[in-house]
Amino acid sequence: MILKTIANLLFAASARLADLAIAAMMVLVALEILLRSLFASSLLIADEFAAYALVAATFLGLPIAIREAALFRFEGLLNRIPDSWRPLYERFLYLLAILVAAILLTYLIQFVESSARRGIVSHGRIEVPIWIPQLMMPLGMGLSLLALIERLLAPSGKA
């Protein structure tokens, strides 16, 4: 029960951060144009940070897309499976998805770790340690894995 509450909090935080990333993207890029056209000036970081926000929004938005069944799937075959078999079959699909997510997570962690170890910084005006924006990838994928496991345990939910 406590685990579930913690998980729900994490999912909610992840989705909220993804929302924020998209809003930040909008503000950043719009501000840049405003500065450029009215004051012939520039933030110098808008392009770079907007792209960071895009990566964050994609990965942190994924858990909620999984939980709220926003991902596209073909249901033609699924709907033909007898009701008694359906939960079992769904579990099989979730297992496949979990396998994919787990492999992705493993190598995303490795990638970010190596960026951090080699101390890579961005080329932009502000030298951002690149592992910080990259960290959103394993974070989002980890939570997605959690969301898939949640599905595996309770496949009866609307998929």
Place this chain on the structure above:
Amino acid sequence: MLPLVVFLVFLGLLMGGLWAPFSIAAAALLYIYLEGGVFGLRAIGLASWGGLYSFTLTAVPLFLLMAEVLLQSGVANRVYRGLSRIVRRLPGGLLQTNIVGCAVFSAISGSSVATAAGIGTVAMPQLLQRGYSRKLSAGSLAGGGTLGILIPPSIAMIIYGTFTETSVSQLFMAGIIPGLMTVALFMLLIGVLALIKPSIAPRETATEEPPVNWTETAADLLPFSLVILVTLGSIYFGIATPTEAAAVGSVISIAVGVIWGNLSWSVFLTALRNTTRTSASLLFIVLAAFLFSYAIGIDGFGRDLSAWLLEQELSKPMLLLAIILLYLILGCVVESIGIMVITLPVLYPILLAYDIDLIWFGVVLVLLIELGQLTPPLGINLFVIQSIWEGKLEEVVQGTIPFFLIIFAMVFVLWTVPELATWLPSLMVN
């Protein structure tokens, strides 16, 4: 052999009901593993980051947000109302409003799904209540919805531009004339059908209604026109990149939503959350496809295939015909954005070798994707319409056929007269 096996695995997973992005990613991981072993898999991180860390792709969530804000704040409803006052007097009545509504909504939305759902949810109840042909009601909305990716902005074009390194601004402009032609043909079709068989549409005669109140109509249409003018205008005149136009468009949409719609803080949060969900699921497909294209890259399949094709000395028309055929078949079985991103890495060297205009091909490809969005079993627009009414999927499919044929014909029109796509981009500033 290997590519074929991987493709069959992908198809099996997809048809089996695994989510599209996971099906693509699973196939990609398998491909990478078989080709490069565990060592190959270590490139996943870099390929993911390299693919998604993109300023161009930032336009995807921003254009989604723009459309969501206008939709959630009720501004899109007002546009439909405004348009319907004028257009429903044409033969075909509200069916014509569907097409014009979709066309106008397409100019602020880059997604076929958003367009079909946005106009569909407003229009469908009225159509059924007034006794319009069920098939054509569904068909005109599913077909009209595909305009979402042809008329700029277009998420399909943003993704195409990212993969082929073509200018998204030019692609957007290239879509305008073919888009407007498609709209005209759709309307002509409905008009003719309504004249031949009046039972498909009850007459919306002027006698039953007061004359058009132009002030009110202008008030309904003005805010939307403003958003369209600013976003597309700034791209055309080279003032802004598509991403920048999307950001400004979103800001203006918020202003428009507050002034002319009922955009409150909580409505905005809903729009934002819908954007997060849709863009994450779309971009995860793109990400999975980047992994797939990485696999094709290390395999050298794209190079081999294009080398083989060049050896065959296939003529350009034959090649194009083969490509069209390929997409028609793939369109039946694969989800549409997925098709594009999986095939482009293979196709790209071939297009270059044959000296095919990438802007022109982008528009042709979008038309082919539209066809895919309308073909069962995986035509996404069919499902969108299916989800907003109580009818059968077969009715939607049947109603869509005439619109499908028009889009199909447009492919050949563009083939014969490529200038329809390439003329506007050639005029652009810069």
